[in-house]
Amino acid sequence: MSGFSWDWAYALSILPELLRGLMITVQATLLATAIALPLGLVLILIRVAGIPVVSRAVWFLIEFLRGTPFLIQLYFIFYVMPNYGVTLSPFTTGVIALGIYGAARAAELYRAGIEALPPGQWEACMVLGLPLPFVWRGVVMPQVVPVVTPMLGNLVIVMFKDSAVLSTITVLELVATAKDIGVMTFRYLEPLTLAGLLFWIVSYAAAHGVRHLEARHAGR
Template sequence: MNAFSWDWAYALSLLPRLARGLELTVLATLAGSLVAAALGFVWTMVRIWRLPVLSQAASGAVIFLRGTPLIVQLFFWFYVLPLAGLKLSPLTAGILALGIYYSSYMSEIYRAGLEAVPPGQWEACLVLSLPLPRVWLGVILPQIARIVTPMLATYVIVMFKESALLSTITVTEMFWQAMDAGYESFRFVEPITMAGILYWLISYPLAILFRYVERRFA
């Protein structure tokens, strides 16, 4: 059979296998997003508090993370750290690499959100002598959430698509399953195409949903 022809029976038979890989893809995306959102906020707070040494270290870490490719960081977590005695499972290494890498981008989003809060809001809280937890939870964070949520959601979609790189460290996510099926059958047209369609079927509706959320926040 011509390797460039399309076999619908073979393509449809791949769906259960790709679905198993999709479960890991979604898991890595969600877990990585949580790591990125939490760590990105930490980077931001350490930087804006201007703590001696720590603020400079956080700024340097963010610049370094954004300036190096994700695949290099993936390889560092999975192949280099074991040499120092820290061995992680492929999925754990992938989640940490995704989360820490994108935390640098989310940190900039948080910083932009904080800068968008009018100075008068901070001054009013100071005049009213509001306790710090109430200032953040009742005044500042609700305003920041309206600003940053659409941008954070965009990075979740990006992480979902970038999770295909986890296949390079043997995470059996959807792209890995597609490539493995291709190597077994020596046919790559159907596996890669079906994987691409599944990525699109999830990322495109999410993009529409997030645009709706953005309009609602606006």
């Protein structure tokens, strides 16, 4: 019955260690985001470019990544890469895997953003004979970016929560730290509850930020 009652002193004593874990979680999320957002854009641009075999292959890749569990993708990369002589730290592997998975999901969001553009916009550009670089930079992007930005913000929050899966390949992030503390002290109530609370605080604050971003774009 050791875990039945909440022990404040104990909870406070493990908080610094959990915060260190949270830092790793946040770092992994941000680094994976730095991979996911540009890579997702590249993927969707190749996909809509209509290059005979390549576009279809990229389309399949996006669907495959979106249709399979991240956990297994992570295991696959983690256990297969060493076969090809690539040995990276678990953290780097986790960031790359999360980045690739996020890129596939970001690609879908970019596509939704481009699809949301009224067809009249393309037609007007064509009729006016606008130069192609201007069509993309001056007409398409200014309309797509405000639509896509809040969706990408939400994606980052989802990736933040998904990063907990990295604990399975021995990355000592928030969940792994909480579990380790539980194993060592036989008290699971405080570490796991605090881990959940920390996740909630960060994602709630981030969701608030995304809503703010959305409101600002809508106001324009």
